[in-house]
Amino acid sequence: MNDPLYTFFHPRGVAVLGASANPTKLSYGVLHNLVMHGYPGPIYPVNPKGGEILGLRVYPSVADVPDPVDLAVIVLPAAQVAGALEECGKRGIRHAVLIASGFGELGAQGKEEEERLRQVARTYGIRFIGPNCVGVLDTYVPIDTTFSRTMPGKGGIGLVSHSGAVCGGTMDWAAVVGVGFSRIISLGNQADVDIADALDSLAADPNTRVVAAYIEGLPDGRRFVEAARRLTARKPLVVLKAGRTPSGTRAVSSHTGALAGAEQAFLAACRRAGAIPVETLEEMVDAAIALAYRRPPRSLRIAILTNAGGPAAVGADHVDRHGMRLADLSPETQARLREVCPPGTMTGNPVDMLGGPQADHYAAALKVLLEAPEVDGVMTIFVPQAITPLYDVAVAVGRTAETAEKPVVCCISGGGGIRAAARALHTHSVPHYLTPCRAAFGLGALWKYAHIRETRPPDPEPPPDLDRERVCALLEGR
Structure with a gap:
């Protein structure tokens, strides 16, 4: 199985746009984690001021960054992100992590800015994670593009989350009690890379034995179910979904701009996907560590x-x-x-x-x-x-x-x-x-x-004489 996010975890070089020498800045945290957590490839801080940060030469623009580089972490204000993404595209960088908030979670204007990001990405063939995320990490490479305080040890749990705070809190807890993780993926607003991409990536990762997913919105339920079924054919999936009550739906909308769906539809999707739905953050990690460490019982x-x-x-x-x-x-x-x-x-x-x-x-x-x-x-x-x-x-x-x-x-x-x-x-x-x-x-x-x-029910097989184009036309009212 191919990993659709392979380059995010195995880049030949990483550029950090907006890098700062100020330890109170998020961009310093990203750079610090890349350096201190052992990323083995070259790291290129980018800032028009130039100079040196953490012993690394700072480049005035991404155009000045030497090869090899195929991942950019953009830590700039929202108004500058689209321009920076375009500069990455011109430089030949085809993968980016967008940290800034201030997009779809703010409403109509923010959604327009997200669409602008997608237009730039389509023009240059870029895949991006975010915006409004904390980054990604892999403890085995190792690579840590987050600005979180700690990095967990190696382990078998893969975590994907629409909330960066859920990632950060889970990592901090894991480091204290000695629970290991394989990969952590903070999706943020999932304007490009979405939950289905993340599940396919974790399904392909040989170091991930169980996947925990914190979900706020499923704009494409079918893609989620299909990706989840591919994953659960290999390893267990534990899912916590926020926004299943009126108050939760309102909170989710203001957090990542996601549109929460009906609870019964979500539970039906979990049954079809072979996922284990849970109700709380505690249940999510409790199930994940059990499934990562122990085999299921033969009986009850x-x-x-x-x-x-x-x-x-x-x-x-x-x-x-x-x-x-x-x-x-x-x-x-x-x-x-x-x-x-x-x-x-x-x-x-x-x-x-x-x-x-x-x-x-x-x-x-x-x-x-x-x-x-x-x-x-x-x-x-x-x-x-x-x-x-x-x-x-x-x-x-x-x-x-x-x-x-x-x-x-x-x-x-x-x-x-x-x-x-x-x-x-x-x-x-x-x-x-x-x-x-x-x-x-x-x-x-x-x-x-x-x-x-x-x-586990078998995957449905379409009728051999199915006219897919005709079916789509009927569903769309054409």
């Missing part, structure tokens, strides 16, 4: 391993709510658990080791549950207490679960030390959640994806 029988009865009861409720159920542990499994768990452990399901289990108790009990034929997946819960370091529990769970075929998720609640524990779990490909509800949701996403794979 879940075991809960815990040191706290209340959180386990809440987790059990949510296991049922997401279409699964607690496994009935066999007498043989319960006997094995009594051999490795602290005295007094309740070996039914949930398996409650009460207040004082050590890390090795978690490792041994989890091993028993993963080997039990009546168990298809495990939720581990640890509520921090003074006796057992939570980091040690995270490492024990992670090492035991890392190579297991069955999915394991881990809920460690609390404040201090949680980040280090989360990083330890994610290092061993075990998703960490702050609540048992969210841990159950992660397992539910895996179960839902297993069901989608089993029940």
Whole structure:
């Protein structure tokens, strides 16, 4: 499968138009990230003032930039963007990222400016991302054309978003808790490159195992569904769409100028595409990390391993709510658990080791549950207490679960030390959640994806004698 956005992630050289030596400017942030995050190709700052920024020669115009260069990041005021894009076209640059806001999200006049961008792009054969975006990044190349504060580590999650803030916030969270990403694509107003292009790109990317999409508008629903079906034939897709209520629709319109569609139509599109729709940003990342780190369960029988009865009861409720159920542990499994768990452990399901289990108790009990034929997946819960370091529990769970075929998720609640524990779990490909509800949701996403794979409808085949031109004419009233 070809990657329609290949050059955005693998340019031979990058020009930054509007580059500034002022650290408070967005253009400085873009240049800084390209340099500091390790882009291996040449970088060309462009500013009429010339000089030097971050040790790089500044060129007075894009026409003066030497080869090789095939990507431009334009960080200029909205009124100057079309002219700068035309200069790039004359220079022979055929790919651009347009950072500036002040276009379609402002109304009719802004939409006229967007149309002017498209006219320039058509004239010179340019593909562009934006405007009103934060850029793109690939952690494996690496390349980072964003002005965001952090760059996540390498991982299997690809994120595409109409909101730059969703990208920035997700990257910041990911860097703190050790969740890796493959690519991040900020589409902004998607005046040229759209959600379908982004999905095709992430489908083609060998480092992306799951795609998370934050969507505000679908101007071409058919293109979205077709691209999503191509992607979900290879890897899972999690979709959060804003603008599904009257208030959300108004907010979306003022943010990216998108026209939000009816909720039922969106949900039908997700079913047809094989995508997993979610309701919140938390659900989007919770599903994504589960799908990136673990295989789907073979069936719906879940075991809960815990040191706290209340959180386990809440987790059990949510296991049922997401279409699964607690496994009935066999007498043989319960006997094995009594051999490795602290005295007094309740070996039914949930398996409650009460207040004082050590890390090795978690490792041994989890091993028993993963080997039990009546168990298809495990939720581990640890509520921090003074006796057992939570980091040690995270490492024990992670090492035991890392190579297991069955999915394991881990809920460690609390404040201090949680980040280090989360990083330890994610290092061993075990998703960490702050609540048992969210841990159950992660397992539910895996179960839902297993069901989608089993029940995926075949692609419709048009009748062999279909007159496509006649059909189009009828639909258009001609």
